[in-house]
Amino acid sequence: MSITTEPTTGSNTEALSKAGVSIWLDDLSRERIVTKNLQQLIDEKNVVGVTTNPTIFASALAKGETYDEQVRELKAKGADTAQAIFEITTKDVSDAADVFRGVYDATHGYDGRVSIEVSPELAHDTEATIAEAKRLWSTIEKPNVMIKIPATVEGLPAITAAIAAGISVNVTLIFSLERYKAVIAAYLEGLKQAKDAGIDLSTIHSVASFFVSRVDTEIDKRLDAIGTDDAKALKGRSAVANARLAYEVFVDAFGAEDAIELQEAGANRQRPLWASTGVKDPSLPDTFYVVDLVTHGVVNTMPEKTLDAVADHGDVQGDTIVGKYDEAREDLEKLKAVGVDLDEVTDLLEREGVDKFIVSWHELTDTVAKALESA
Template structure:
């Protein structure tokens, strides 16, 4: 009998772990998850690193950095790029076995730069060269300022994970930015077969915001739509993915060796305890996707996830109906997605500033 994570992989879903810490690397835990849970990639964000650095696995390096006179930003850069490099080395066999599709580790530009295109491009280059591994993604948020940065960074041959996508409209802009970036990379003489990208579409946060609004509306129709928006929105994103990558423009690039930008389901941990803990895994199975999971969701999937094959492409009509019914019930979905983007950036900025304070305090303590 195969495990649910093996079945998920066989259905075309790459399982990535949405967490990283030095302890996971040095203890062998990450290698164990690759071996036993079919993990084939890792994603990080400022919140994840803030939690990791609150532990004690970094004391020796913080002490060394304090002696060298490093400030908090320099220390964060060194610590996080070291962790990502080490994780990338652990995942390198997966990268080689999948011809570069998986075995990837993502590291994010500072969220303080989310509304600054030029600074995002500059830091993406800096992170790419500092980690110096082919199997990483630089995470760039899908803000209005982030979208042109995506094109510019891809054009330089740098692989990109586009994060914080909530709306279909913004996702369409992200796909266009990807195609433009690959076109420019080709014109610049890069081997476009080696440039990879994922587009991270957030799921559970959509339900959290929409369900709050449905509860305020309070009608029977609103109650029937509870916890349906996130999955419907993601399924329509996959419909858009299929449509856009079947275009003549995309086909010309893939014929020249380009890879497609895979949809990645993010925010797949269930926030509402009344929902099944594998909901955002089992209901979003589709070929050529990535699901990045917190460890709790990964373990729940391994333990009792029921994988029934593709649960996306036969449900487009239902997904459209859910979004239509939300509008009829009084939910302004465009406002929902804009609020979530704004909140997502702010949450990462808050985490980043918390991380800066943690490291500032640790450096001061080590210097005494």
């Protein structure tokens, strides 16, 4: 069951929140914090959390003057680029966690969350990912922070280890149902180990970030290439179908006996989080990946453009997931029938997702290096 704060002034976002969706902003910058923009979004648009990634930090660092003072201080103490990135990003996340602390307290830890990602260069290195997750967690030291770990094959044991150590985790870059099942299994195993270690399970929270729009972008390109009427009729249907079936996986997994035993011991369910919800196809409604993925107990992390669209004209019609599983399965069967291999698509998207974050990480590194040089 979802827990919400008191209703605020945004009627559409309020309706989404009341329907059980936690609205998180997929963006963070120091400017948002110092100008009180982040607090304004909490007050006016029902935002109850924030997610970050290397692309977001690269963009934030490339513009604005709010980082200048810290960059000068870092240069004066001889910080190298890697240390500067770590200190700059952890400060933003720590300060944002303070902004969201009221939401965290009001929802008893359910929301008010701020996520920070381990370096994407570690996505295929289990031990380095574990070490970096622990370093980020202990450095920021705020109960409402989540450490983002990618759902690569090598990331799965890192998820288990982090959860076992009492670290709250946002699992990112999930595209396929099979990988999502493995993510849930990794989370539950981590909870079992934490329980055996005497850790209070109620203090551990997790979300599983299931990516949406990128699925349609890749599949629709393939459907256009196939070119038949049957293929074109499936455009814009795959991502929502995939996500709806992910929610079915979630319901089944956390209704199973081992998961119920852990919940009875105080554990929290690992909520599905809809990521990549900005619409990239102009023929689709700009609120599509929000209003078509509404149900209780999920998170939708939105870029501000999507959040503004929802606030302005998002038509929230209650639950749009439960009861639509058969329809979703039918859509994915039709996809297979016209010659699109969903497994191949999701494997490609995972590889591309890691690669894109690595490119953004290098952009962030270059930006910080230049800032240190000119400070």
